[in-house]
Structure formats: structure tokens, C-alpha cells
Amino acid sequence: xxxxxxxxxxxxxxxxxxxxxxxxxxxxxxxxxxxxxxxxxxxxxxxxxxxxxxxxxxxxxxxxxxxxxxxxxxxxxxxxxxxxxxxxxxxxxxxxxxxxxxxxxxxxxxxxxxxxxxxxxxxxxxxxxxxxxxxxxxxxxxxxxxxxxxxxxxxxxxxxxxxxxxxxxxxxxxxxxxxxxxxxxxxxxxxxxxxxxxxxxxxxxxxxxxxxxxxxxxxxxxxxxxxxxxxxxxxxxxxxxxxxxxxxxxxxxxxxxxxxxxxxxxxxxxxxxxxxxxxxxxxxxxxxxxxxxxxxxxxxxxxxxxxxxxxxxxxxxxxxxxxxxxxxxxxxxxxxxxxxxxxxxxxxxxxxxxxxxxxxxxxxxxxxxxxxxxxxxxxxxxxxxxxxxxxxxxxxxxxxxxxxxxxxxxxxxxxxxxxxxxxxxxxxxxxxxxxxxxxx
Amino acid sequence: xxxxxxxxxxxxxxxxxxxxxxxxxxxxxxxxxxxxxxxxxxxxxxxxxxxxxxxxxxxxxxxxxxx
Numbered sequence: 417x418x419x420x421x422x423x424x425x426x427x428x429x430x431x432x433x434x435x436x437x438x439x440x441x442x443x444x445x446x447x448x449x450x451x452x453x454x455x456x457x458x459x460x461x462x463x464x465x466x467x468x469x470x471x472x473x474x475x476x477x478x479x480x481x482x483x484x485x486x487x488x489x490x491x492x493x494x495x496x497x498x499x500x501x502x503x504x505x506x507x508x509x510x511x512x513x514x515x516x517x518x519x520x521x522x523x524x525x526x527x528x529x530x531x532x533x534x535x536x537x538x539x540x541x542x543x544x545x546x547x548x549x550x551x552x553x554x555x556x557x558x559x560x561x562x563x564x565x566x567x568x569x570x571x572x573x574x575x576x577x578x579x580x581x582x583x584x585x586x587x588x589x590x591x592x593x594x595x596x597x598x599x600x601x602x603x604x605x606x607x608x609x610x611x612x613x614x615x616x617x618x619x620x621x622x623x624x625x626x627x628x629x630x631x632x633x634x635x636x637x638x639x640x641x642x643x644x645x646x647x648x649x650x651x652x653x654x655x656x657x658x659x660x661x662x663x664x665x666x667x668x669x670x671x672x673x674x675x676x677x678x679x680x681x682x683x684x685x686x687x688x689x690x691x692x693x694x695x696x697x698x699x700x701x702x703x704x705x706x707x708x709x710x711x712x713x714x715x716x717x718x719x720x721x722x723x724x725x726x727x728x729x730x731x732x733x734x735x736x737x738x739x740x741x742x743x744x745x746x747x748x749x750x751x752x753x754x755x756x757x758x759x760x761x762x763x764x765x766x767x768x769x770x771x772x773x774x775x776x777x778x779x780x781x782x783x784x785x786x787x788x789x790x791x792x793x794x795x796x797x798x799x800x801x802x803x804x805x806x807x808x809x810x811x812x813x814x815x816x817x818x819x820x821x822x823x824x825x826x827x828x829x830x831x832x833x834x835x836x837x838x839x840x841x842x843x844x845x846x847x848x849x850x851x852x853x854x855x856x
Numbered sequence: 857x858x859x860x861x862x863x864x865x866x867x868x869x870x871x872x873x874x875x876x877x878x879x880x881x882x883x884x885x886x887x888x889x890x891x892x893x894x895x896x897x898x899x900x901x902x903x904x905x906x907x908x909x910x911x912x913x914x915x916x917x918x919x920x921x922x923x
Binding site for chain 1: 902
């Protein structure tokens with residue numbers, strides 16, 4: 417090099433050249449800024465200086481080869497804008513995101529050409545994310561007709577069609593080991609005012625960063641492979657920076673949640689729209705605490721139902737008893753009345769029978785006496801004495817009573833016996849008598 | 857008196873005797889015996905009714921006490 421100088425070739429120092437470039441660039445780009453759409457790569461962040469270093473690239477939409485690339489940085493106000501962007505989008509400023517940034521062009525004698533990030537548009541990225549989310553949702557429906565479908569604005573999945581058990585007690589929770597969300601969930605669950613007991617198994621995994629989706633998926637599979645009959649699986653996330661929940665918009669996680677055979681409750685803790693995991697899950701809640709409250713409320717409604725049943729059983733039982741008691745009182749009174757009346761009736765009958773009997777006996781005896789008396793008077797009437805008193809006489813021949821005159825002739829001796837006197841007589845004449853005088 | 861006699865059979869027999877006497881189908885030779893039997897049956901039935909009444913009253917007062 418010294419040789420070249422000695423030869424007297426005209427030259428300038430590099431700093432002079434860079435100064436010239438600086439001047440040209442400054443002249444061309446001073447006070448200008450541009451809104452540029454690009455992908456971020458090679459990103460790094462320095463905590464001490466609060467500065468982002470990255471590269472912006474543009475890829476060919478078909479071949480994906482890089483067609484433009486430039487270094488960029490953000491510090492001071494640019495870093496503040498990035499923080500605001502991250503808050504609003506839930507998207508970390510990091511590699512492989514497509515952004516709309518406002519940049520100015522700078523050339524530094526040492527660091528060279530680079531873009532200074534002045535601003536970043538969250539709406540653009542939100543739109544991108546939403547588009548991406550919608551296309552994943554669409555793919556989920558199209559590729560998994562067996563367990564995901566869309567009805568109106570609602571997604572019907574195998575998981576959200578599962579029926580929750582009446583009581584939820586055996587719980588698997590998927591959360592990060594250090595997650596405040598997991599703590600909130602447990603705390604709320606264990607301090608429930610009703611004294612409900614729970615068995616909780618922890619499945620720890622990173623729940624942030626899209627790159628951890630595969631690990632998260634493995635945890636879901638691990639819950640399944642445990643063979644334990646969990647009542648419900650809870651996915652929580654929360655606490656710390658409220659950024660980057662893109663993992664829950666992941667296709668594979670959405671698919672796994674949709675087809676999972678145990679009801680999944682999400683408590684992911686986000687401000688934005690529901691994530692895809694939320695849409696696929698059985699029940700989504702806003703925060704881990706709300707997820708725990710949901711479970712407690714579910715159990716409470718079961719208990720309330722039980723208490724209500726118990727109350728109704730008691731009331732019905734009391735009503736039934738009371739009715740039976742009334743019936744019994746009535747039956748008792750009837751029994752008393754009937755018993756008394758039956759007794760009375762029988763006493764009456766017996767007494768009637770008894771007095772009738774006496775009358776019958778007297779009548780009987782009187783009748784019998786009457787018969788005897790009748791016979792007596794008949795006999796008296798037929799006695800010869802009474803007949804003779806009425807003017808009849810007995811005719812005897814010797815010792816024989818004569819009832820016809822066959823044996824008598826004129827001159828026969830006869831005795832005529834009257835009531836009190838006896839006459840000896842001789843038959844003078846015998847003649848026929850027609851007897852009509854005495855034939856009554 | 858027959859040990860197995862019930863109110864019903866006693867009453868039926870009593871009725872039978874009363875009927876026999878009423879229609880005089882009983883002979884005088886048996887009358888005294890029948891009347892004696894009737895008197896026994898009446899006594900039996902009265903005793904039965906009385907004791908039943910006492911028992912019923914006792915039960916009823918027990919029922920009322922329990923209420």
C-alpha cells in the first residue's frame with residue numbers, strides 16, 4: 417500500500433470516502449422516512465442500551481428467495497414504539513414476523529448503511545395475524561371433518577360436545593412451571609368457600625413462543641397417555657408479560673384440543689380475540705382464576721341441585737306423613753264409631769232375641785195347655801154320662817150294650833140306663849126307624 | 857259350655873231355638889232343655905258382648921291417649 421502512495425496515485429482515506437457516502441446519503445434521505453413492509457430476521461435485543469438490531473428482508477412470494485435485505489436498528493423512541501406494538505398485538509417483535517415499519521435511511525462511517533426504525537404499525541400486524549388465524553381455522557374445519565365443524569359463527573368440536581361430569585374433581589393442568597396463572601388457578605381452587613376437594617396433576621411446559629408449540633402438544637398427548645380418568649383438563653397461562661400467545665393459534669394445538677376426549681377448559685389470559693385453542697376447547701374463560709371459578713361454580717350447581725332435591729324430599733315426605741296421619745285419624749274415628757255401633761246393634765239384637773224367646777215360650781206353653789184343655793173338653797163331651805144327660809140312654813141286654821136291634825125280639829128283657837136311673841123293660845114290638853130325625 | 861263356642865254360632869243356635877219354639881216344632885219333652893240352653897246362650901252372648909265392649913273401650917282410650 418505504501419508503494420502505491422509513493423507512486424503518487426491519487427487516493428483518499430476510507431473515512432473520507434465514507435464521509436462522502438454519508439453526505440450523499442444524508443443529502444438524498446435527510447428528513448425522509450418511508451413506510452416499508454418487510455420480514456424481520458437476525459433479531460437481537462440489548463437490554464443495557466434498550467436497542468434492537470435486526471435485518472429486514474423481502475422474499476419472493478413464490479420462490480421465497482430473498483430479493484432485498486438491509487440491516488436495521490431501533491433504539492430510544494423506536495424501542496418505545498416496539499413496546500407499544502407488542503402490547504397491542506400480543507406479538508413479540510422477533511424473527512419471521514411480517515411488519516409495516518416506518519424507517520429512515522442512515523449511513524454510518526463505521527456501521528454502514530442501515531435503517532432506523534421510527535415506528536411500527538400494530539394494525540398491519542394484527543390484520544396479518546387475524547388473516548393467518550382465519551386461514552388456520554378454515555384449515556382446521558376443512559381437514560378435520562370428523563371432529564371440527566362450523567355452524568354459523570360457532571365451532572363445533574368433539575371436545576366442546578363432550579358432556580361435563582356432574583362433579584369435576586380430578587384435574588390435569590397444563591401450565592408453565594413458573595406461571596403465575598397456574599398459581600392463581602390452584603389458589604382459587606383450593607380456597608373455594610364450599611370446601612370442595614380437588615386432585616390436581618401438573619403438566620409443566622413452556623406456554624409461550626410459537627416455537628414451543630411442539631412441546632406443548634407433547635404435553636397434551638402425555639395427559640392422554642397417562643391413562644388417568646381426568647374429569648377435566650385445564651390449560652392456563654397468565655401473569656408476566658401479556659404477549660405472545662400465538663402458540664394457542666397453532667394449527668396442531670387447535671387440532672389436538674378439538675379432538676381431545678376429556679373436556680378442556682382454557683384460562684389463557686389474553687385481551688385480544690379468543691385464540692384458536694379457546695374456540696376448539698370445551699369451555700373458555702378469560703383467566704386462570706376464572707377457569708377455577710368456573711369449575712367451582714359447576715360443582716356448586718350440582719350441590720345446589722342436591723340440596724334442592726333433599727329439600728323437596730323432606731317437604732314431600734312431611735306432606736305424605738301428614739296426609740297419612742289425617743287418614744289414620746279418620747280411620748281410627750270410623751273404627752271407634754263402627755265398633756261401638758256394631759256392639760250396640762248386637763246388644764239390641766240379643767236383647768230382642770231374649771225377650772222374644774220369653775214371649776215364644778209363654779205362647780208355646782199356653783198353646784200346649786190349650787190343646788190339652790181342648791182334649792179334656794172333647795173327652796168330657798164324649799163321656800156317656802154327659803151323653804145321657806143330653807137325653808140319650810144306653811140299652812143293655814144282660815151285660816151287652818145293644819147298638820142294633822138284631823138280637824132283640826118282642827118279649828126280650830132289656831135294661832135302659834139313664835143318667836141316674838136304671839129301668840128294667842120288656843120289648844113289646846120291633847119296627848124299622850129311618851133315623852132321619854137324628855141324622856145331623 | 858262348649859269351649860269352641862263363638863258369638864256367631866251361639867247367636868245362630870239361639871235364633872234356631874227361638875224359631876223352633878215360635879213355630880212349636882220342639883217337643884214339650886225337650887222344651888225345658890231347649891229353654892235352658894237358650895238361657896245359657898244368652899248369658900254367653902251377653903258376657904261376650906260385655907267383654908268385647910270393655911276391651912274396645914280400653915283400646916279406644918289407649919288410641920286417644922297416644923294421639
